[in-house]
Structures are given as C-alpha cells and as structure tokens.
Amino acid sequence: QLVAQSQSVSRMKLTGFSVAFISVFITLCNCALIYDEYSTKAEVLDRRRRVTHGFAADKDDYRWQVSLQTYEIIGDYYKHYCGATLIAGRWVLSAGHCVRNREPEDVFALVGSYHVKTPETAVIGVSKIFRHPEYQAPNKDISLLLLKEEVPLNRFDKASHADVIQLPLQYYVPDDACNMTGWGRLERKGPTPSVLMYTRVEMMPHEKCAHIFRNATNITDFMLCFGGRDGDACQGDSGGPLACRNSSNVYLAGIASFGVGCATPGVPGVYTRLDKFADWINNTIHGEYLKEADQEKILNVTEEERVITSKDTETRSYDSSLRFPLFI
Numbered sequence: 001q002l003v004a005q006s007q008s009v010s011r012m013k014l015t016g017f018s019v020a021f022i023s024v025f026i027t028l029c030n031c032a033l034i035y036d037e038y039s040t041k042a043e044v045l046d047r048r049r050r051v052t053h054g055f056a057a058d059k060d061d062y063r064w065q066v067s068l069q070t071y072e073i074i075g076d077y078y079k080h081y082c083g084a085t086l087i088a089g090r091w092v093l094s095a096g097h098c099v100r101n102r103e104p105e106d107v108f109a110l111v112g113s114y115h116v117k118t119p120e121t122a123v124i125g126v127s128k129i130f131r132h133p134e135y136q137a138p139n140k141d142i143s144l145l146l147l148k149e150e151v152p153l154n155r156f157d158k159a160s161h162a163d164v165i166q167l168p169l170q171y172y173v174p175d176d177a178c179n180m181t182g183w184g185r186l187e188r189k190g191p192t193p194s195v196l197m198y199t200r201v202e203m204m205p206h207e208k209c210a211h212i213f214r215n216a217t218n219i220t221d222f223m224l225c226f227g228g229r230d231g232d233a234c235q236g237d238s239g240g241p242l243a244c245r246n247s248s249n250v251y252l253a254g255i256a257s258f259g260v261g262c263a264t265p266g267v268p269g270v271y272t273r274l275d276k277f278a279d280w281i282n283n284t285i286h287g288e289y290l291k292e293a294d295q296e297k298i299l300n301v302t303e304e305e306r307v308i309t310s311k312d313t314e315t316r317s318y319d320s321s322l323r324f325p326l327f328i
Helices: 002-037 041-045 206-212 274-292 295-299 310-315
Strands: 049-052 065-072 077-088 091-094 108-111 123-131 143-147 178-182 197-201 223-226 232-234 241-246 249-258 269-273
Touching: 065 091, 077 108, 077 241, 077 249, 091 249, 108 143, 123 274, 143 274, 178 249, 206 223, 223 249, 249 274, 269 274
Parallel strands: none
Antiparallel strands: 049 232, 065 077, 065 108, 077 091, 091 143, 108 123, 123 143, 178 197, 178 241, 223 269, 241 249, 249 269
C-alpha cells in the first residue's frame, strides 16, 4: 500500500510538473505566436510613429521636412503631431490619417525649420485639406494640404531654409537604403528631440512584408515596406517623408503610414507608395488652381509647365514661387 501510495504521489508530482512545464511552454509559444503575428489589427492601425535609433540631421539637409502642428490654447503654444513634406510653394503632402477629423483651421505647418521646439521660422496656416477620396485606413493613406501663404523657395540657396523634394512619376529602385526623417520620440515613452532626426531604412520585399502583417491588415500595391532592423519611425512622425536616391535624383518614395511597435526586430514600417499617386497629386493641384485663379491664365499653362521635371530647373531660371511639384 505504501509502495502504491508512493507511486501515486510520484505520478501526481510528475503530472504536476508536466502540467506546469506544458503551461509554461504554451505560454512561451503563445508569446512567440503573438510576436510572430505582430499584434492585432487595432494595435497596428493605431500605432503612431517616431524615429528610433536615429541621428541628428545636418541643418541644411531635408529642407522639405514639414511639421504639422496644433495650437494649444492652454499654454499658448504650437504642438507637433505629424510629419509632412513640402512639394510646391503652397503645397505639402502628409498621411491621410494625419488630417482625419481635422478642419483646416485646426492645422498649422512649420516649414523650413530645423528646431521644432524653438523654430527658426513661423508657422503657416492651412487653407484647404484634400484627403484621397478612396482613403480607407490604412490603404491610400495620403493627403494634400494647401497653405495660406507661399513659401519662398530656392533649390540652390540653402540659406532659404525651405526647399521641395521631387516626386516620382514611376517606380524607381533605390540605389541604397533610404532616409526617414522626423521630430518624433526617440524611444518608447521617451523624450521628443528638439532637432530634426533621421534614420536609414532598407526596403523589404512586398511578399515578405505581406506575410508579416497577414493577420493584421492587407499590404496592398499602394504601400512600401522599409526597415525591420535597427531604425524605424514611430510616434510623431506619421505623414513624414521617406527620401530615396536613384542615380543622381533624390525623390520622395513614401509617406510614413503605420507599423507595429518601434524598431521591432524583423518588423518593417509601412509607407504610402508615392508613384501610385502622381496623377492624383497633379490633378488635385491643377484643379484647385482652376478654381481659385484666373481661369484663362491657368488654361493657357502649357503641358510642359504642368509636369515640371528636375531637368527644367537646371536649364532655366528657377522661379522662387513654384506652383506645381517637380517630377522625375
């Protein structure tokens, strides 16, 4: 009987150990599974972005970077909340979700400033907001903002503070890693920087990215995936520029859209693919000018002027007020 009881106790101990071991194993597996699936759809789509593992940019670089801000009545100050990109004298590009539920009078643009907390330039009000008509988070996450004032431009004079970046008419394969810039937090729950930061990110194949996000959202042809190693973009940098180089051309390849966590190993950031929206950008800008300017004058604008290429600015005097984006 004692032997039987001893065997019974041993079996109970073994069973208890097995249950505990299996429980821990399942817990670890579940954690790995959750990590592998990269969060729920809500966690993915609600993520805000910031530059993590980044570096302070040189003051004269990335002069197309824009800070979208809101005015805080309590404290009487402007607060950065999203990134954007200057593409013409009165036009900036950002993410669609950055202007969701916002009226033009609620948004201000800080253009041509290196410091976001003690800016060198004044903020400019927004006259109109154009979100893509087919925007459905997170797909086609893009918007255009028309500024109330013209931004003085000179591509060859860095003292002008601000400049535009070229837009792609077609898809280009980047020569190297691309640069993501912004003023977002440097780490989770960490401080926000006062100067513009950048991080280098490499492209991830579309199929691999789609597999990573398969249980969260659909990675469409209107998206690009970059990162997955050290650098990433997170809180405060949604809507900001992803700048790439092809041959001698620096161009805006994407707009920071969404992702999971911040610099999570193996997980890329997802960007709105700009070449897919060249027609929408051009048509929106031209359509707005047709409404607000002298119709006869605008209708007489030649097709060459409507789609300005980078070569145009090398062969003719560069107008300090650029009405339309430069395309490559």
